[in-house]
Amino acid sequence: MGNPMTASTAAGEKSREFEFGEHDFNELRTLVKKETGISLSDAKRELVYGRVSRRLRALGLDGFRTYRQLLAQGDQKEMVEFCNAITTNLTSYFREEHHFDYLRDRFLLPRVADARASRRIRIWSSACSTGEEPYSIAMTVCEAIPDWRKWDIKILATDLDSEVLARAESGVYAADRVRGMGARRMAAHFTERRQAESTSYQVKPEVASLITFKQLNLMHRLPMAGPLDVIFCRNVVIYFDKDTQRDLFGRMSKLQQPGALLMLGHSESLFKVCDDYALIGKTIYRRS
Numbered sequence: 217m218g219n220p221m222t223a224s225t226a227a228g229e230k231s232r233e234f235e236f237g238e239h240d241f242n243e244l245r246t247l248v249k250k251e252t253g254i255s256l257s258d259a260k261r262e263l264v265y266g267r268v269s270r271r272l273r274a275l276g277l278d279g280f281r282t283y284r285q286l287l288a289q290g291d292q293k294e295m296v297e298f299c300n301a302i303t304t305n306l307t308s309y310f311r312e313e314h315h316f317d318y319l320r321d322r323f324l325l326p327r328v329a330d331a332r333a334s335r336r337i338r339i340w341s342s343a344c345s346t347g348e349e350p351y352s353i354a355m356t357v358c359e360a361i362p363d364w365r366k367w368d369i370k371i372l373a374t375d376l377d378s379e380v381l382a383r384a385e386s387g388v389y390a391a392d393r394v395r396g397m398g399a400r401r402m403a404a405h406f407t408e409r410r411q412a413e414s415t416s417y418q419v420k421p422e423v424a425s426l427i428t429f430k431q432l433n434l435m436h437r438l439p440m441a442g443p444l445d446v447i448f449c450r451n452v453v454i455y456f457d458k459d460t461q462r463d464l465f466g467r468m469s470k471l472q473q474p475g476a477l478l479m480l481g482h483s484e485s486l487f488k489v490c491d492d493y494a495l496i497g498k499t500i501y502r503r504s
């Protein structure tokens with residue numbers, strides 16, 4: 217896999233503004249994985265080149281090597297810029313897996329174990345991008361609750377971007393998007409679709425039936441009635457200033473009752489933003 221890519225990269229370099237070799241791509245994708253939890257496949261090479269080139273131009277740097285050195289020196293401000301540049305719409309299945317572990321072990325399984333606990337569950341994936349996040353939630357629910365069909369469970373998945381939302385709703389993923397999911401999970405939740413030259417994977421209708429997709433701008437009024445047991449608001453508020461974040465989390469907290477959960481992205485925090493929640497785990501908050 218490596219060599220043909222190197223050759224094509226070398227061939228393409230003449231027309232490129234900056235040299236971008238195999239080593240540059242691999243170093244940057246290792247960094248992205250470490251910082252954001254996102255695994256970048258080979259298919260994301262051009263995206264990385266395009267997005268990071270903009271950073272090079274903004275900083276007046278001469279090449280990727282210099283940029284990598286800057287990040288390696290621990291420039292935190294630029295690390296955030298770098299992650300933002302890469303992750304605009306990026307997402308992946310079971311990204312930041314500890315949230316799904318927590319959801320299963322500390323929220324779903326205790327409910328299963330307690331016969332008197334409510335069988336009504338409402339979860340909101342508030343910036344769902346191409347759908348990996350809400351489908352990961354739905355899969356976690358199906359795996360944790362054997363008789364989930366008898367429960368009243370709804371997952372709302374929203375995003376500002378209608379294009380990513382349409383892709384989310386289709387529930388079809390290329391092989392590189394589901395890589396690493398494990399054979400058991402693949403067999404349980406996906407149907408393989410073979411076409412002439414490629415294989416894609418369709419989320420099974422039963423899993424998808426838990427989710428409702430809707431377009432929603434988080435800057436606008438939140439039309440849902442609540443109460444919401446869990447809100448996933450991950451890797452979206454990094455793009456908002458603090459006042460906008462204060463306003464948003466103030467409105468979200470009104471949709472949740474004490475004890476409800478809020479999951480944020482890896483570089484996001486409610487510190488000096490919202491006092492309605494207590495930090496109870498790595499980017500996991502509980503409504504006070």
Ligand SMILES: C[S@@+](CC[C@H](N)C(=O)[O-])C[C@H]1O[C@@H](n2cnc3c(N)ncnc32)[C@H](O)[C@@H]1O
Nearest residue numbers: 303304306307343345376377433434450451452
């Ligand atoms: C990096 S993705 C995050 C996807 C997923 N939550 C995750 O963590 O993997 C950010 C998403 O936020 C969406 N977004 C940005 N601004 C938004 C807004 N004002 N309202 C709703 N969605 C927004 C983008 O369209 C994009 O799909």
